[in-house]
Amino acid sequence: MKDVQYFAPATLKEALQLKGKHGSSLKVLAGGTDLVRDMNLEFKIPEGVLWVGKLGLEYIRQEDGLIHIGAATRMQTAGASKLLQQKATALTQAAAKMASPPVRSLATLGGNLCTASPAGDTVCAMLGLGASVVLASSRGRRTVPLAEFFTGPGKTVIQPGELLTEIVIAPTGRNEGSAYAKIGRRAALTLAVVNATSRVRLDAKGNCEEVVIAMGAVAPRPLRAVKAEKLLRGKPFTAEAIARAAEMAVSETRPIDDVHGTAWYRRKTIKVLVERTLRQAGGQSEGAK
Amino acid sequence: MLKHEISFKLNGKSIKVEAPFGINLLTLLREYLDVTGPKFGCEQGNCGACTVLLDGEPVNACLVLAPTVDGRQVVTIEGIGTPEKPHPLQTAITEHYGAQCGFCTPGMIISAKALLDRNPNPTREEVAEAIVGNVCRCTGYNKIFESILAAAEQMR
Numbered sequence: 001m002k003d004v005q006y007f008a009p010a011t012l013k014e015a016l017q018l019k020g021k022h023g024s025s026l027k028v029l030a031g032g033t034d035l036v037r038d039m040n041l042e043f044k045i046p047e048g049v050l051w052v053g054k055l056g057l058e059y060i061r062q063e064d065g066l067i068h069i070g071a072a073t074r075m076q077t078a079g080a081s082k083l084l085q086q087k088a089t090a091l092t093q094a095a096a097k098m099a100s101p102p103v104r105s106l107a108t109l110g111g112n113l114c115t116a117s118p119a120g121d122t123v124c125a126m127l128g129l130g131a132s133v134v135l136a137s138s139r140g141r142r143t144v145p146l147a148e149f150f151t152g153p154g155k156t157v158i159q160p161g162e163l164l165t166e167i168v169i170a171p172t173g174r175n176e177g178s179a180y181a182k183i184g185r186r187a188a189l190t191l192a193v194v195n196a197t198s199r200v201r202l203d204a205k206g207n208c209e210e211v212v213i214a215m216g217a218v219a220p221r222p223l224r225a226v227k228a229e230k231l232l233r234g235k236p237f238t239a240e241a242i243a244r245a246a247e248m249a250v251s252e253t254r255p256i257d258d259v260h261g262t263a264w265y266r267r268k269t270i271k272v273l274v275e276r277t278l279r280q281a282g283g284q285s286e287g288a289k
Numbered sequence: 290m291l292k293h294e295i296s297f298k299l300n301g302k303s304i305k306v307e308a309p310f311g312i313n314l315l316t317l318l319r320e321y322l323d324v325t326g327p328k329f330g331c332e333q334g335n336c337g338a339c340t341v342l343l344d345g346e347p348v349n350a351c352l353v354l355a356p357t358v359d360g361r362q363v364v365t366i367e368g369i370g371t372p373e374k375p376h377p378l379q380t381a382i383t384e385h386y387g388a389q390c391g392f393c394t395p396g397m398i399i400s401a402k403a404l405l406d407r408n409p410n411p412t413r414e415e416v417a418e419a420i421v422g423n424v425c426r427c428t429g430y431n432k433i434f435e436s437i438l439a440a441a442e443q444m445r
Contacts, residue, residue, distance in 0.1 A: 003291050004311035006356050029354060033334055036313055036352045040332040045311055051357050076346070100422020101400060103334050105346040106353065188421045189335070 023160035071110025087171030128197025128214030179280035300368025326366035337423035340396035387436030389427035
């Protein structure tokens, strides 16, 4: 085994200087549930490791009308957050069931995003909530909507000198909800074969004012169903409209056959999950209307 | 290989150990400190045989990079009871036949302890949720549920 350089800075400034100096040879360690697993099993030993656990990046707070979540916030913390339960329900649904308790006390939301798996549980939830991320470097910071963040399996727009520091989500308001659903190979401790998230705001007449739909494991990257969203926006939020939108969402996917499931199965199940999460996010119970 | 000092609290005692930066906590415990309660299973966070408490929370020791425990508290199965004075969970596991081969038991008990520390009166479902990350291929889990529920009752 080769020697690994290890840095555990106590300030963000120091961390960004290190990242600026070493670039992509310095791997960011947050929860370690992907990075350390790869070191263990695939002997992918990085030249250097930057641990972000001392940077104070675990927080969830509402400020200026937005929810700000530190990138190093762990699944367990996110899953138990009252604020997120009420104002970003889909994220708590995804975080609270991901993997197992020992993984959830390590794995972080920022880490899930940077691993950029098309099947990521909280990745799908955050995308479907319309979240943005803050990318910081020693030269400044920029905010990127998650819809523009993923570029391929395991690939994102993060530059070598940048660190993901914060996730920003607009809280759901009145007549607005969100929901996450997943199908795995078994009930728990499982990778999503497909997953979906919807966020829906209705007006007083029951028309759909705003909607976001995210789908996972049906394309090389986590996907927004933009055509399905367009179909729903401004229209009465009926069972027929939901069914049509789900059909449209399926047409936007590009699933593959792999060890977890077939493309055929993914098309069939993603339709069900899009319908289900739309109904739940729109406040309709299963089977209503 | 270069070694560096890592100091942390292990089962209540402050310790210092020299180890390379690139190893995980499970290797640090088993190979550098002779603490062999946590078991080496899958090394990818799927089996739970290496579960320990890190600052009071259950974690897969195989997924924790060793230097990140510097200044923190680690509790293994060795830290929660002794053969002379076992923890109620350890007693219950023996009395209710919650262990067969015993390989999953240290991790199972740590996950159960993490549950009972914050929820002294769990339902069977809550017990199942708590040990979902601890794989047992012998018992079929029923005896483990019984053991944990019996220990909870004993401790209340």
